[in-house]
Amino acid sequence: MFSRFERMVDAFPDDGARTPPAGSLLSFIWFYSRPVWPFLLGMAVFTIAVSIIEVSLFAFLGQVVDWLSGLDRETFLQNEGWKLVLMGLTILVLLPGLVFAEGLFTFQALSGNYPMRFRWQVHRWLLDQSLGFFQDEFAGRIATKLMQTALAVREAVMKSIDVLLYVAVYFTGVIVLVASADWRLALPFAGWAALYALMLWYFIPRLGIVAEAQADARAEMTGRVVDAYSNIQTVKLFAHTRREADFAKASMGGFLKTVYRQMRLINLFFFCLYALNSLLLFAVGALSITLWLNTAVSIGAIAAALGLVLRINGMSQWIMWEVSALFENIGTIRDGMATFTQGRAVADKPGAPDLKVERGGIRFEAVTFRYRADGRLLENFSLDVRPGEKIGLVGRSGAGKSTLLNLLLRFHDVESGRILVDGQDISQVTQESLRRSIGMVTQDTSLLHRSIRDNVLYGRPEASETELLAALERAEASNFIAELSDVEGRRGLDAEVGERGVKLSGGQRQRIAIARVMLKDAPILLLDEATSALDSEAEAAIQENLYRLMEGKTVIAIAHRLSTLAAMDRLVVLDRGRIVEEGTHADLVGRGGLYAELWRRQVGGFIDAGEDADTQAKRMKAAE
Template sequence: MFATFEKLVDPFPAGPARSPPATFWPFVWHYAKPVRWLLVGMAVLSGVIAVIEVSLFGFLGSIVDWLSAANPETFLADEGWRLAAMAAVILVVLPGLALFESLISFQALFGNLPMRFRWTAHNWLLDQSLGFFQDEFAGRVSTKLMQTALAVRETIMKSIDVFLYVAVYFTGIIVLLAAADWRLMLPFVGWLVLYVAMLRYFIPRLGAVAERQADARAEMTGRIVDAYANIGTVKLFAHTPREVTYAKDAMRLFLKPVYGQGRLITQFFVCLLFLNSLLLFGVGAMGIGLWVNGLVSVGAVAVGIGLVLRLHGMAQWIMWEVSALFENVGTIRDGISTFTQPIALTDAPGAGALAVTDGEVRFDKVSFAYASAKPHRAAGPVVGDFDLTIRPGEKIGLVGRSGAGKSTLLNLLLRFYDVQSGRILIDGQDIAGLTQNSLRAAIGMVTQDTSLLHRTIRENILYGRPDATDEEVCHALRRAEALDFVEALVDREGRRGLDAEVGERGVKLSGGQRQRIAIARVMLKDAPILLLDEATSALDSEVEAAIAENLYRLMEGKTVIAVAHRLSTIAALDRLVVLDRGRILEEGSHAELIGRGGLYADLWRRQVGGFLDAGDDEPQSAATGVRAAE
C-alpha cells in the first residue's frame, strides 16, 4: 500500500528543465501543477474531515440534551441506531479518511515533491553559464536549492492543510451555532473579524522578515562552506581567527531577522491569547444569558464552549503554521531570484552537432569584452577584431603577458562566453549554431587549476570517456606517468587504487598528481582538438619531461592550442602567436621570433637568460627545451 502511493509521483521527470515564472504564485504553481490531482484529493479529504469533526461537536450537544431528558431504561432503544451510526463514523470513517489523506501527504508528496523540485532546478542550474557560478558562492546556491525545495512543499501543503481546513471548520462552526440560535454565533463572527485583522497586520511583516532571514541564512552558509572548501589556504596563511570573524559577521547578520521574527511571533501570540480569552468570555456569557431566558438548550451551550476550547488550541496551531508558512514564503521569494535567472548561453533553435573532419579552427574578426557587472573580471575589451586561422593538425602556442587574452580565447572557443561580434568556426561550422555538448565533446582541455570531483580515481578518469574499460583507464594513467602513485593510493575507507576517493576538489592529491590525473583524463577522451592551458605547470622537471613525450604523441593528428608562461614548454610547436591586449603582435616559429628581437625574444631572455648560451636559442625538442629551461 505504501509503495503504491510512493510511486504516484515521479521525482525524476524526463525532458529538459524549463524556466519557472519569476513571480511567487506562478513559481509555486509551476512545481505544483504536475501533482495537482493529488493536491485536489488531499484538499477534498481535508475538507470532509473538518466537516466530520465539527459534526462531532454537534453530536456532543445532542447527547447532552438527550441525557438531560431521556429515560435511562429506554435511552439505548430510542437512540441506539444514531449512537451506532456515530460510532461507525468515529471508528471507521474518520480514521479511514485520515489514512488516505496521510498516504497522499506523506507517501505521495512529502518526499517526492521536494525531490522533483531539486531534480528539475539542479538540471536548470547545470545549464547556467560559467559566469553564473563565478558570481555565486557554491554553498549559497546549494543551500538555496535545498531550502527552496522544502519551502515549496510546505507552502503548497500547508496552504491546503491550514487555510482550507480552517475555512471549512469555521464555516461549520457558524452553521452549527446558527442552527441553535443566531445570537450564539456573534462572538465567533467578532473573533473572526479581529483574527483576520490581526493576520493582515502580522503576516506581511512575518513574510518580509522571513525573506531577509532566508537570504542571510544562505549568505552565512556560503561563507562557512567557502572556508571549508579552501581550508588549505586558510591554514597556510594562519587565518583561522579571520575566518571565525568572517563567519561570525554573517551569523550576527542572520540573528537580526531571527530576533525580529521572534518579536513578531511573541506579539502575535499575546494578541491571539487575549483574543481567544475574549471569545471564551463572550460565548460563555452569551450562552448562559440565552439559556437563562430559555432560548437555547444546555447542549447548545456545551457545544459553544467546547468549540471555543477547540478553537483556542486551533488558533495557536494556526499561528505557528502561518509563521512557518510565511517563513517558507520568504525562502521561496529569496530562491526565485536565483532559480529564474535566464540562461545566458543557450543552444540556437535547431542547433546541430559539430562534425570535425579536419580540425581547422578560425577566429574571424572576433571581439569580446567582459561586462562591467562581472566582478570577477575587469570591464572593457579583451579581444578586438581578432583574426587567427589554425590549420588542421597544426600545433600553436599562445604567448603574452598576463591579461593579454590567451585564456579568454580558449573560453570563447569552448563557448563558455559568446562573442560580441565576429565568428569562431571549426571546419567552417560557426560554433554559435552548434550544440554546446557536441562542441565540448570534440575538445580536450588540461588547465593549470586542476579540480577533480570528490569521487574515485576511476570516476574522475572516466569523465573523459564514460564507456572506457579499466584497461583503457590504466593505459591512460600509464601514459600520464600516474599509474604508480594511483596503485599506491588508499582512502580513509580502505579503498585502493582506482577505487580510492580523491577528496573535495582532489585535495588528497598533490598538485602534480591532480594534474597528471587531468592529463590522463584528456588522453582517454582523445578529442580531435586539444587545448593546453599551463598543462604541466604543477609538475616537476623529471615528470614533465617524461609526460612531454606522451603529450606529443597525444598531439599527433590533432589541432592543438597551448598556453604557457613557461615558454620552453611550447617553443617547439609549429607556430607561436604573441598576443598583447587582445591583438596579435607577432607570430612565427621560435627561431623566427627570437631573430626579430620583439616581445617574444624579450620574454624568452627573461626566462632563460643565464641558463643558456647566447647562441642556444633553438630547443631540440619539447622535452629538451624543458630540461634546458630548468
C-alpha cells in the same frame, strides 16, 4: 500500498531542463506544482471531509448532553442506540480511514517526491547556467537555496491547502452549528473570526518580509561557512582561522538580527491571539448562560459551543504557527526565485544541431569581447588555426590567452564576430557537442570528490578497463595510484580523492587530469599550463606522451615556460588582446623581436608575467 503511492509521482522526470518563469510568485509555484495537482486535489478533498466530520462531532456532543439530561434511562438505548452505533463507526472507522487516505496522498505521494522533483528540475537548469553565473555566487549559497526553496515550495502549497481549506470549512461549520441553536450565539464567533483575520492581515505580511530577509541571510551565512571549509588549506596557510571566524560571525550576526525581528513579531502575535481567545471564551460563556436563563438554548447547545471555543483556542495557535510558516516559506521562495529565474548568459539556439568535427580547423573571425563594461579585452581579433596545426599562445598575464580558450569552449559568447570550427559557427551548435569535441588540461586542476576511477572515466564513461589503465600509464600516473588509500579503506583506483582532489598533490592531480583528457581523445586539444604543477622529471616523462596525444589533433597550448612551446608548429605572441608576432620558435628568436626578448629574459623558464610587452622591451633596450 505505500510503495504504490510513492511511485505515483515521478521525482526525476526526463523532460529536459525547462526555463522557470520569472514572473509572479504564483506562476513560479504553479510551474513546479502543475504535474502533481491531482494529488494536491485528492489531499484537499480528504481535508474537507475530515474537517466536516470533526465539526459534526461537536453537534453530536451537544445532542448527547441533551439526551442524557432529558431522556429516560430505560428506553435510551432502544430509542437512540442506532445513532450511537453510527457515530461510533464514524469515530472508529470512517474518520481514521479518511485520515489514513489523506496521509497516502500527503506523506507517500507528495512529501518526498514533490520537493525532490523541484530539486531535480532546478539542479538540471543550474547545470546549464553559464560559467559566469557560478563565478558570481558562493557554491554553498546556491546549494542552500536549492535545498531550502524545494521544501518551501512544498510547504507553501500543502500548508495552504491543509490550513486555509481546513480553516475555511471548519469555521463555516462552526458558525452554522452554533447559529442553528440560536443566531445570537454565533455572534462572538463571527466577531472573533473578523478580529483574527485582521491580526493575520497585520502580522503575516510583516513576518513574510522578515522571512525573505532571513532566507537570504541564511544562504549568505552558509555560503561563507562552506567557502571557508572548501578553502581550508588556504585559510591555514595564511593563519587566518580567526579572520574567517570573524567573517562568518558577521554573517551569523546578520542572520541573528532577522531572527530577533521575527521573534518580536511572533511574541506580539501570540499575545494578541491569546487575549482574543480569552475574550471569545468569556463572551460565549456569558452569552450562553444568559440565553439558557431565558430558555433560548439547551444545555447541549451550550456544551457544544464551549467545546468549540476550547477547540478553536488550540486550533488558532496552530493556525498562527502554520500561517507564519507559510509566509516564511513564501519569503524563502521569493529569495530562491531571484537566483533560479536568472536567464542563461550562454544558451543554445532552439533546435541547434550538434557540431561535427572532421578536420579540426579553427577560425577566430573579427572577434570582440570584454569581461567588464569598462574596457574591451579583444577588439576585432582574428586568428586562423589550420586543421591538425599545433600553435602556442605566448604573452603576459591578461594578454588574452585564456580568454581565447574560454571563448572557443563557449563559456562566454562574443560581443561581435564569430568563432568557427570546421566552418561551423559555434554559437549555432549545441554546447555539449562543442565541448565533447574538445579536450582540455588546465593549470588549476579540479577533481570531483569521487574515486580515481570515476575521475579518469569522466573523460569517456564508456571506456573499458584496458583503455582506462592505458591512459593512466601514458600519463605516468600508475605508480602513485597503486599506493593510494582513503579513510574507508579503499585503495588504488577505488580510493576517493577528497573535495577538488585535496588528498592528492598538485602534480598527482595534474596527471589524473592529463589521463582524463587522454582517455577522452577529442579531435581538438587545449593545454593551459598543462604541466605547470609537475616537477622537471615528471614533466619530461609526460611531455613525450603529450606529444603523442597531440598527433592528428588541432592543438592550442598556453605556457609561461616557453621551452614547452618550442616544438609547436607556430607561436602566436599576444599583448593587450592583439597579435604582435607569430612564427616558429626558431624564426621568432632569429627575428630579434618581442618573443626573442621574452626568451632571453626568462629566468628558470618563466616569463615575467607582471610586466607588459612594452615595459619589457623598454627595460631590455635600457639594459643594452
